[in-house]
Amino acid sequence: MNFIKTLLNRSKKAMGFMLILGIFNSILNAGLLIFINNTIIREPIPFFPEYDWAFFIAIILASLLCSRFFQTYMIRLTNNLLFDFEIMILKKLRMASYQDFEDIGNEKIYTAINDTKVLGNVPEVFMNAFNSLIVIFVCFGYLFYISPIGAGLVVVTMVFLLIFYLVRNNAIEKELNERRDLQNTYYQYLADMLHGFKELKMGILRNNNIFNKFLVKNRVKGKDIAIDTSIKYMDNELTGYYSWYIILGIVMFVLPGAFNISSEKTTAFLITILYLIGPVAVLITLIPTYTMVKIAAERLNLIEQMLDPIQDKIEKTKLNDAEPFKEIQFKNVTYFYNDEERNQKFYLQPINLTIKKGEIIFVTGGNGSGKSTFGNLLTGLYKPYEGDIYYNGLPIDRGQLMYYSDKISAVFTTNYIFSENYDEFQLAADNNELTAHIDMMKMQEILHLNEEKNAFDKNLSKGQQKRLALIYALLEDKEIIVLDEWAAEQDPGFRKYFYEEILPHLKEQGKTIIAITHDDEYYDKATRVIKFNFGKIVSDKDNLAQFMKSKTQRTIKQVGKS
Numbered sequence: 001m002n003f004i005k006t007l008l009n010r011s012k013k014a015m016g017f018m019l020i021l022g023i024f025n026s027i028l029n030a031g032l033l034i035f036i037n038n039t040i041i042r043e044p045i046p047f048f049p050e051y052d053w054a055f056f057i058a059i060i061l062a063s064l065l066c067s068r069f070f071q072t073y074m075i076r077l078t079n080n081l082l083f084d085f086e087i088m089i090l091k092k093l094r095m096a097s098y099q100d101f102e103d104i105g106n107e108k109i110y111t112a113i114n115d116t117k118v119l120g121n122v123p124e125v126f127m128n129a130f131n132s133l134i135v136i137f138v139c140f141g142y143l144f145y146i147s148p149i150g151a152g153l154v155v156v157t158m159v160f161l162l163i164f165y166l167v168r169n170n171a172i173e174k175e176l177n178e179r180r181d182l183q184n185t186y187y188q189y190l191a192d193m194l195h196g197f198k199e200l201k202m203g204i205l206r207n208n209n210i211f212n213k214f215l216v217k218n219r220v221k222g223k224d225i226a227i228d229t230s231i232k233y234m235d236n237e238l239t240g241y242y243s244w245y246i247i248l249g250i251v252m253f254v255l256p257g258a259f260n261i262s263s264e265k266t267t268a269f270l271i272t273i274l275y276l277i278g279p280v281a282v283l284i285t286l287i288p289t290y291t292m293v294k295i296a297a298e299r300l301n302l303i304e305q306m307l308d309p310i311q312d313k314i315e316k317t318k319l320n321d322a323e324p325f326k327e328i329q330f331k332n333v334t335y336f337y338n339d340e341e342r343n344q345k346f347y348l349q350p351i352n353l354t355i356k357k358g359e360i361i362f363v364t365g366g367n368g369s370g371k372s373t374f375g376n377l378l379t380g381l382y383k384p385y386e387g388d389i390y391y392n393g394l395p396i397d398r399g400q401l402m403y404y405s406d407k408i409s410a411v412f413t414t415n416y417i418f419s420e421n422y423d424e425f426q427l428a429a430d431n432n433e434l435t436a437h438i439d440m441m442k443m444q445e446i447l448h449l450n451e452e453k454n455a456f457d458k459n460l461s462k463g464q465q466k467r468l469a470l471i472y473a474l475l476e477d478k479e480i481i482v483l484d485e486w487a488a489e490q491d492p493g494f495r496k497y498f499y500e501e502i503l504p505h506l507k508e509q510g511k512t513i514i515a516i517t518h519d520d521e522y523y524d525k526a527t528r529v530i531k532f533n534f535g536k537i538v539s540d541k542d543n544l545a546q547f548m549k550s551k552t553q554r555t556i557k558q559v560g561k562s
């Protein structure tokens with residue numbers, strides 16, 4: 001697993017150094033305890049007893065410096081790891097196929113980003129545990145030195161406590177997993193609420209139900225589990241904490257009488273046990289952290305497997321950029337949706353066709369007939385289930401999909417306008433190409449440039465957003481343009497203008513256009529019409545004669561006007 005590997009690699013480098021530092025610091029701490037004990041029971045230190053105060057100060061200073069160095073190093077390591085993990089998830093996401101992205105869904109990605117935060121804290125937790133272990137080890141050595149029987153008693157009590165903890169922790173782990181699943185569905189309902197806010201405002205029943213039956217129900221369950229888990233943890237902690245008093249009682253009242261231990265030794269025993277409470281508490285609070293890390297790592301592992309990256313192969317299999325577009329060929333290309341959750345299956349039957357440069361193809365058919373699925377295959381968003389797609393005669397394999405997609409501009413039905421100018425378009429008034437596109441889309445008075453972001457403002461109507469999306473697509477200056485129901489939101493006048501003026505104009509510029517459309521009154525504006533029905537191409541008609549006829553009529557009209 002990549003995350004765990006990175007964690008181990010990064011930790012390994014740090015661990016060797018930190019272990020030495022940790023051992024040194026812990027020995028200093030334990031030394032401090034022995035020093036205090038010896039002073040209380042008036043046993044002088046074995047060397048330079050007259051300078052014991054100087055030793056005391058030296059140990060404290062050394063421990064302080066060591067701790068500061070240790071903590072600073074840990075802060076850096078933790079933050080660097082957090083950064084690396086977050087970037088790793090984003091990088092994997094960026095390189096994942098659209099199919100994988102669709103399968104995972106936004107909610108799990110949000111949760112995964114939170115999981116990286118849990119993993120990032122592992123080295124610190126581990127080092128704290130390690131330091132505590134050393135202190136515990138040294139303290140026990142000291143206890144065994146003072147009274148082996150008393151120390152044995154403490155060890156037995158602690159082993160019982162540990163077993164009690166681990167058994168209870170198993171039950172808690174199940175609850176934590178359940179909480180994570182609830183979190184995923186919570187994000188899903190939240191997305192419904194945020195994206196469907198308008199729809200919620202339009203239906204009281206809907207509004208009540210999403211709130212009461214889904215969001216609140218989910219949160220109540222989440223809260224109940226959280227309370228239950230926290231109470232179990234608290235019970236564990238209280239049991240642990242109060243067990244110390246039992247141990248202290250045994251040391252105070254049982255040991256001196258039963259085993260004839262002197263009051264000095266009893267005092268040293270008591271102080272050591274009080275000193276042990278801190279490090280043991282650190283170890284005990286580690287158990288929930290360990291459980292959380294385990295769950296986060298398992299979930300991240302799952303996401304990582306789902307986000308199967310394709311970047312390794314990309315550089316080797318780049319398409320020839322210089323070669324102009326000639327054709328795209330589909331050979332026995334099929335696609336298969338098998339949505340088990342929703343018990344939904346759809347098979348797009350073998351497609352065999354060739355798209356030549358300069359064609360204007362309309363893809364038509366009823367709802368659910370497979371047009372958009374075909375569009376996703378054509379744009380390289382989906383990899384064929386069977387068969388192959390060829391670009392200029394070259395079969396497109398998985399590693400080339402991104403480069404293949406990069407040859408195509410697309411405006412999807414659910415088009416999204418980015419908030420920043422990621423394409424680095426030259427959005428300036430002196431960019432003639434831009435002004436020509438804006439003129440063609442009749443948006444001179446509508447578009448406002450946000451100078452700070454170097455992007456056009458997004459607060460446009462749906463139809464206007466589609467026009468802006470097409471302007472951006474044209475600025476990409478690619479040879480192939482795929483449009484999915486682009487004209488659906490345009491008013492009748494602009495729709496007519498789009499089919500009769502814009503598309504022919506783009507063809508004249510040498511563009512190849514594949515438009516998914518239901519506008520059958522404009523079918524004569526295509527050079528070819530492909531019709532889908534129930535996941536199958538039922539007709540693929542060359543429409544060039546019709547197109548030429550309507551083009552001639554258009555030219556005659558223009559001449560007439562002038």
Ligand SMILES: Nc1ncnc2c1ncn2[C@@H]1O[C@H](COP(=O)(O)OP(=O)(O)OP(=O)(O)O)[C@@H](O)[C@H]1O
Binds near residue numbers: 339344346366367373
């Ligand atoms: N992500 C998906 N998972 C499972 N099934 C899907 C998925 N996307 C689409 N489908 C199914 O595939 C079939 C074809 O869908 P597609 O979107 O290609 O149809 P379409 O012809 O574009 O329809 P429309 O004209 O309504 O946009 C539909 O039956 C749909 O339910």
